[in-house]
Amino acid sequence: MSNQQKLVQSFSSALAIAQEQVQDLLAYNSIPEWDSTAHMILIAELEGQFDVMLDTDDIIDMSSVGKAKEILTKHGVSFE
Amino acid sequence: MFFNQLASFSGQPACIAEGKAISYQALSSMVEEKVMQLSALAPQGRKLILLQADNDLYTLVIYLAALQASHVLMLVESKLSQDKLEQLIERYQPNLLITGQSIQCLSEKPIIMAEELALLLSTSGSTGSPKQVALSQQNLQANADSICAYLPIKSTGKTITSLPFAYSYGLSVINSHLNAGACIVLNQAPVTAREFWQCFEQEQITSIAGVPHSWQMLLRLGITKKNWPHLSYITQAGGKLDTDTAKQLVDYAQAHNILFYIMYGQTEATARMAYLSPEKVVTKADSIGQAIPGGKLALKSTDGGWIDKANAEGELYYQGQNVMLGYAETQANLAEFKPLEWLATGDLAHRDNDGDFKITGRSKRIIKPFGQRVNLDEVEQKLSTRGYQALCVGNDSQLQVAIVDCENTDALKTELSQWLQLHPSAITVMQVDKVPVNANGKRDYQQLAQMLKQAESAVQEVTQ
Numbered sequence: 001m002s003n004q005q006k007l008v009q010s011f012s013s014a015l016a017i018a019q020e021q022v023q024d025l026l027a028y029n030s031i032p033e034w035d036s037t038a039h040m041i042l043i044a045e046l047e048g049q050f051d052v053m054l055d056t057d058d059i060i061d062m063s064s065v066g067k068a069k070e071i072l073t074k075h076g077v078s079f080e
Numbered sequence: 081m082f083f084n085q086l087a088s089f090s091g092q093p094a095c096i097a098e099g100k101a102i103s104y105q106a107l108s109s110m111v112e113e114k115v116m117q118l119s120a121l122a123p124q125g126r127k128l129i130l131l132q133a134d135n136d137l138y139t140l141v142i143y144l145a146a147l148q149a150s151h152v153l154m155l156v157e158s159k160l161s162q163d164k165l166e167q168l169i170e171r172y173q174p175n176l177l178i179t180g181q182s183i184q185c186l187s188e189k190p191i192i193m194a195e196e197l198a199l200l201l202s203t204s205g206s207t208g209s210p211k212q213v214a215l216s217q218q219n220l221q222a223n224a225d226s227i228c229a230y231l232p233i234k235s236t237g238k239t240i241t242s243l244p245f246a247y248s249y250g251l252s253v254i255n256s257h258l259n260a261g262a263c264i265v266l267n268q269a270p271v272t273a274r275e276f277w278q279c280f281e282q283e284q285i286t287s288i289a290g291v292p293h294s295w296q297m298l299l300r301l302g303i304t305k306k307n308w309p310h311l312s313y314i315t316q317a318g319g320k321l322d323t324d325t326a327k328q329l330v331d332y333a334q335a336h337n338i339l340f341y342i343m344y345g346q347t348e349a350t351a352r353m354a355y356l357s358p359e360k361v362v363t364k365a366d367s368i369g370q371a372i373p374g375g376k377l378a379l380k381s382t383d384g385g386w387i388d389k390a391n392a393e394g395e396l397y398y399q400g401q402n403v404m405l406g407y408a409e410t411q412a413n414l415a416e417f418k419p420l421e422w423l424a425t426g427d428l429a430h431r432d433n434d435g436d437f438k439i440t441g442r443s444k445r446i447i448k449p450f451g452q453r454v455n456l457d458e459v460e461q462k463l464s465t466r467g468y469q470a471l472c473v474g475n476d477s478q479l480q481v482a483i484v485d486c487e488n489t490d491a492l493k494t495e496l497s498q499w500l501q502l503h504p505s506a507i508t509v510m511q512v513d514k515v516p517v518n519a520n521g522k523r524d525y526q527q528l529a530q531m532l533k534q535a536e537s538a539v540q541e542v543t544q
Contacts, residue, residue, distance in 0.1 A: 037451075
């Protein structure tokens with residue numbers, strides 16, 4: 001599975017939304033499903049999926065799908 | 081009362097809204113103006129007002145104006161869905177609906193409401209249950225006074241809203257701060273957002289309130305790795321902290337010289353009923369301590385007698401000026417209330433040799449996965465109105481539903497998740513042939529729990 005697919009799957013399962021809804025522009029708090037609880041589930045999901053440790057700044061900066069990619073890239077995950 | 085004496089704190093900051101400080105004097109003037117605006121609307125005199133509350137200045141002003149003018153306010157969370165809001169409107173026929181800063185007149189018909197009635201709060205925020213806890217102005221004032229007597233809320237203190245305005249715990253933070261002439265930073269962002277932390281540092285917040293789920297999130301965010309010299313105390317209520325979370329918070333509080341208050345309460349008691357003295361958190365963080373100033377806790381045995389001796393389990397009862405007027409389920413219930421002598425909390429507890437109480441169980445069937453209050457009987461009723469035979473059990477991490485003749489359990493799970501506003505990972509729906517009953521023909525929850533356990537271990541074996 002590609003990293004892009006893994007990312008889409010993580011968002012889809014953590015936020016309980018359809019995979020098609022997972023677009024780069026999808027933002028935190030813009031849909032009811034992405035609330036603080038789902039956000040923390042998402043963090044755990046991404047950490048497990050990509051084997052990374054996210055710190056405070058990563059967690060509070062993850063304001064959209066695109067931003068999540070940026071943060072994961074910083075941790076050595078490639079989305080090419 | 082705190083909502084009438086705002087101007088006495090004159091130039092002190094009452095709140096900070098969108099970065100701007102509002103003095104008590106200024107807040108008092110805004111409230112006065114709102115009182116006039118509300119009184120010009122029909123019907124004349126007291127009105128029933130339904131307000132979708134946010135942690136913002138508009139909500140605060142409406143709230144205080146309604147109290148000052150002796151209207152009756154029903155507070156609901158702003159994220160309450162449209163259909164649940166409509167159900168409430170149908171049941172209570174409020175005169176005004178205030179939502180998103182606009183006032184709609186729904187009914188000009190005067191409503192017969194008990195003189196002492198001031199506020200209606202939901203017994204469960206998420207399911208939008210029409211059942212409301214009815215509170216008086218005296219209830220609010222008494223609880224604010226008690227809280228100010230044990231929490232170190234100084235007039236120079238500054239807190240940040242971290243819980244919903246319409247939630248009794250969140251509201252008690254507002255009331256007690258206004259009572260003490262302290263400052264409230266009106267924040268809408270969740271603790272997981274950068275805005276929250278920017279605000280927290282910039283405003284030099286001195287206290288934070290949280291339910292177990294908020295503290296779990298805060299710990300995961302790494303708050304214990306930071307040092308905030310301005311933070312002087314933290315409070316926790318709204319359910320029992322798990323041992324690990326409690327220990328981390330106790331260690332953090334000790335290392336940074338922060339007072340940590342573990343508290344206990346219910347909306348039925350306006351908010352607070354008990355708190356643990358912060359010097360005891362190191363040795364007994366699993367205890368709720370003793371009754372708040374002005375209140376009284378007691379234990380009743382199953383045969384109805386009061387329990388005097390230590391270390392014996394019984395149902396926890398509370399007495400104090402903050403005990404609600406009663407429940408309401410329709411508009412007609414608002415006309416009259418019969419005062420309760422004691423509030424039965426529905427929690428089981430015992431008292432240790434120091435006189436501190438410890439919750440040992442719950443007699444009401446309520447669970448709180450992800451901090452979301454779920455009444456298991458309400459879920460069963462909901463499923464039964466949908467034509468299903470179902471039983472629900474659960475704990476503070478999972479809601480478990482056993483259902484007969486359900487074609488699509490995944491679809492049902494999604495539906496329950498939306499209705500309860502509960503993350504689907506906290507819901508299990510299992511298809512069963514028939515609902516387990518015991519020898520007396522009653523629903524057998526123990527057998528169900530057993531069945532679910534077996535199903536779970538079978539799944540684990542397959543995946544291994």
